[in-house]
Amino acid sequence: MTEVYRSAEIAAALANVDLTAAMEAAFLAYSSGRAVVPPVGELLFAEPPGEVHIKYGYVRGEPYYVIKVASGFYNHPALGLSSSNGLMLLFSQETGELKAVLLDEGLLTDHRTAAAGALAARYFAPPRVDAIGILGTGIQAELQLRYLAPVTACRRVLVYGRSEAAIASYQHRLADTNFSISGVPSTEDFGDCQLIVTTTPSAAPLLHSVSRGTHVTAVGSDTAGKQELDARLLAMADVVVVDSRAQSASRGEVFQAVRSGKLDMERVSEIGQVIAGERRGRQDAADISIVDLTGVATQDIAIARAVYERLTAAQPSSLT
């Protein structure tokens, strides 16, 4: 019997899931070679303009396989519609049955991405953080900060956005937290920030320099056309880490830096390799570290499984 869950139930279940642990396991599984992840399926639309991505796969030895559908129709917000949409399908590897339809409307992708950012900060941020720098003011900029709360004691936040209204909205949406959030007119004001998270879909670099000892998690660029970090930052970084070296060959910040000749792919590790202790992480408080996340299917598999197990554990049994 296939269970169907709506976004409100999924959001409630998510509150009781240790997502950072789930992402840690997801990156380990990805880098261990136990994951089977075919190329992303893509469906493009001209009128109205949009794109649909189908990501799917499984981890050998785990109970489920997962298919995720995520769509983006970029003119929709002007019509009062959501630009993004999506769902996840969770099937049994053992029986082939469709166990659950998670009608999350993109919520799970947003949260698994934010949890991966928090995990990156836990592994790579320096011990002392005077301020957190956030590039962008959208849903991902919001969630990244929420997920950072348990990872760092720092509560001073500098945010750079495309307008004062966008920054005011960001501050308003995070008013329930104990972060102290100030807008800055330029990313050059991030000099005090030893922990920076970039979350925009910018096509041109927005962050050109950082202080010694800074960690940057780059979340926004996940295609060949998006770039938030000046390639010189990757050239000067002591540690450059990605979620997937295979994906970074064609998308994200590392792709841009390698293409421009400023970074050698040999220097790039996977976060799963660092978690496993196979590759080195930050060695010194003065190191500059960069983690470039383009998003891998094992994250979707892990969050779908964690939420599903939470949803089914929470159900009162009809037999008791």
Add this chain to the structure above:
Amino acid sequence: MTEVYRSAEIAAALANVDLTAAMEAAFLAYSSGRAVVPPVGELLFAEPPGEVHIKYGYVRGEPYYVIKVASGFYNHPALGLSSSNGLMLLFSQETGELKAVLLDEGLLTDHRTAAAGALAARYFAPPRVDAIGILGTGIQAELQLRYLAPVTACRRVLVYGRSEAAIASYQHRLADTNFSISGVPSTEDFGDCQLIVTTTPSAAPLLHSVSRGTHVTAVGSDTAGKQELDARLLAMADVVVVDSRAQSASRGEVFQAVRSGKLDMERVSEIGQVIAGERRGRQDAADISIVDLTGVATQDIAIARAVYERLTAAQPSSLT
């Protein structure tokens, strides 16, 4: 708001849909070039052995796009589980919203395939049919015959199956029809059959000769490894038609016959071209015609739309 429909509701709605008309429109759309159909996504499993196919696409100018997931886990029947499973997702092209989850468990694929067979018979079967030959005794062999009922007046059926028990089961399942069904020990006994439908997953040819004036619809082979018809049959046929010339370059009966040098791809038309009047169909009662169906995404799009519109039309409005 996403509506979720289970297989019982879907089956009930299907009874009120003109599927043959829907398949006619689907093949026309496919051959007209209005369809956007990316390559099939494929996920393979070793333990237990299985495969998952993701077929998706849309027709420009229509209201929906559709993603179909179909799985086959071939050891499952021995465990009392269904070997096939699946669902269809129907989204709005206009808003990007997921309108419906059709939890059909493979039912819609079975029916759209059978309706396409009936359509092929309507366009290509000779005026006089003394007997219908059915190769195979599974669900597709059953549905093909049910969908042929309104297309031909012939009620005499010869069926070839892999065991007497399989033939007895086939006769039993179709006892509610007015077909008179006899088992035959060999396809050589199909001499009286001017209309033959082949529905098995055989890897080696099972049908080696037919009488003049016969039409054959080949449904079983949809991969590079399956073949039901001797390539010589395609060589001698007066008319050879497929649903998709592109797919037939790598799968199905036409692929086998072209690969063996017995058929020139130039001789092969698409059924959508024949429906549109662009390519010729049967010219003479003595012609041998073969329609090789490997299944195209526009069929899935068309059946999902037809069923969804039926399901939503059938709902009593809460405003009246």
